[in-house]
Amino acid sequence: GESVGLHLPTLSVQEGDNSIINCAYSNSASDYFIWYKQESGKGPQFIIDIRSNMDKRQGQRVTVLLNKTVKHLSLQIAATQPGDSAVYFCAVLSGYSTLTFGKGTMLLVSP
């Protein structure tokens, strides 16, 4: 089955810096990837997704990069703000419908 891992459980940055959160997956057949943000006491919030036929996708202040060769996914947040402080999960679609989540990276943004 699919396994998803994150490289760093906690990332501390200064306000205004760029943040990069990484994720690795195991199944080379995976074709859909999502980043979620989870604030304390809340449900995961969709940030951005990418399909395997792309290697980069940009949103507002966020960019997702997909490297299928090494099965690696990253989320870049530009000009990180205190409101970006949360736990970030990558999720990979396994099979028909199942999302497999990594354990999450806690992003701490200090002013």
Place this chain on the structure above:
Amino acid sequence: NAGVMQNPRHLVRRRGQEARLRCSPMKGHSHVYWYRQLPEEGLKFMVYLQKENIIDESGMPKERFSAEFPKEGPSILRIQQVVRGDSAAYFCASSPPQPATQYFGPGTRLTVL
């Protein structure tokens, strides 16, 4: 446009009691998913349902857990004879027909005393 709704938000049960968790999907979504999250862990898939059908229950414990999504009304995750190890946050997500992004509700935090 209301998002995914879950209730109750917090549920306390004593060992041996039953827990019923409800989920109303986003308007226009006919697919519902349940996930469980233990403290400081990622979400673990439990079950995927469409109206009146269980599509994938590969993540459901074999005993005590059941789920339904009736033609009318919310999806229900039912846990019978709860044990302390059932204490967790349970999240529901919904999506339009596959493949599509799943949108999550706020979760139900179950505490078993």
